[in-house]
Amino acid sequence: MIRLPNPCLVVLVGPSGSGKSHWADASFLAGQVVSADRLRALVGEGEHDQRAGTDAFAVLDLVLDRRLKRKLLTVVDTLGLDQARRRQYVALARRHRMPVVAVTFDAPAAECRARNAHRHRPVPAKVLAAQLKQWPSVLDAVGEDGFDAVHTAGPVKIVDPQLLTALDSARRQQEEPVPLDFGLHVVSYTWPGGPLEIGARLAAIARAAEDAGFSYLSVMDHFLQIPGIGRRWEEMLDGWTTLGYVAGCTTRIKLLTLVTGVTYRNVAHLGKIAATLDVLSGGRAVCGIGAAWNDDEHHAYGWRFPPVKERFKLLEDALQLLPLMWGPGAPAFEGQVVNVPEAICYPRPLQERIPILIGGSGEKKTLRLVARYGDACNLFGDVGTVRHKLAVLHRHCEVFGRDPADVRVTQLSGVFVGDEPRAVMPSRVVVGSVDEHIGRYRELAEAGVQTAFVRLANLGDTAPVHEFGKVIQAFG
16 A cells, blocks of 8 residues: 655656556546646647647646645656656655655556557557666666655555654554553534533533543633634633533543633633632643734733733743742732732642643744743644754753753644545544554654644544544553
């Protein structure tokens, strides 16, 4: 099985009659295949019109450039025998930061001749003979052209780039398991039954998450549904109120927002809210917090949306004030923008310190704050992105003399477990089998992730939670 990342550029290489067009038509959508023959028909008298070849390839180059610019999966159906042109395709893919692979068609010469003979307009025998004579040297040279991979034609599976090596990694996890915690991230409440059933469904989902082995349950701290998830008028619950409800429905799972916008509440009051959750949940609260970004809901609710510089000052004040609220005494606090005469909070949290998770991965400001104040960070992106962000975080930790091991590394991504066609899923959702997800999370764990927050794209009842539980089981 050939595993191809979506998106990528696929270059077919083989003589006439080797089966390239048939394979492409059977393996890809019609709009994904750019065929030199069909472009000759577009700019000439038909696919056989060799006089239109120059114009056809000019159109092909233009189409490839536009498709790769839009990061679209694209298959180049030409002979692919010209090394200079193959390398041109590789260079084009590199320019657009797209993976590029070659697929070779090493059909027997007799088979190529037989297929060619049955064409409506066969390739001239001398031309085909020249291609077949050239073919062994072409096959040897393809590996030197700079492709990310060279495959022999066969069955194809299109996968998210993050799943390309996942099956090998899943086998590694089975043979030498590594630990990884998981958190269920709930982002939508637009479920069957409407508002009347939200409470019951959420309770069932939370209990199922505990049973499936999730260590954390998180919710968004938004007041309107956000772009990329749904429409702004869809159901959205207050995050901290929701966590209080979930605390009463569960017994073990840790509870947090991913993440609270620091502009939404008086910071001292936020400390009181978090302490209350910790007491009522039996010590299961985590305080997720960030600089806030959604000016739309600030405007809708009549809140001031400060400039970014002021929001980060407010966030840094909060990171200093919140531990004071949860600690002994009632000290005064005077920050950059926040002043509190008495940092007083009774009852104290049950935990000696409520962990503070700082959302966002900005390298100059956010990760610096994580290194100085955070107990955990939350990152987005693939394995390469995670490795890069952690390298930046470690440099900040060195500046502050802090051990990077003191910061828990979490990562958030959208997930669908199953074979749902990629086209019907949101672009930010990783679609794959149980084994593929096991492999992907193994790679994230090796990159330094300790807790993976999972936004299940089809969450609306307990079935997706239990299905993802098969992934959790692989990590003990």
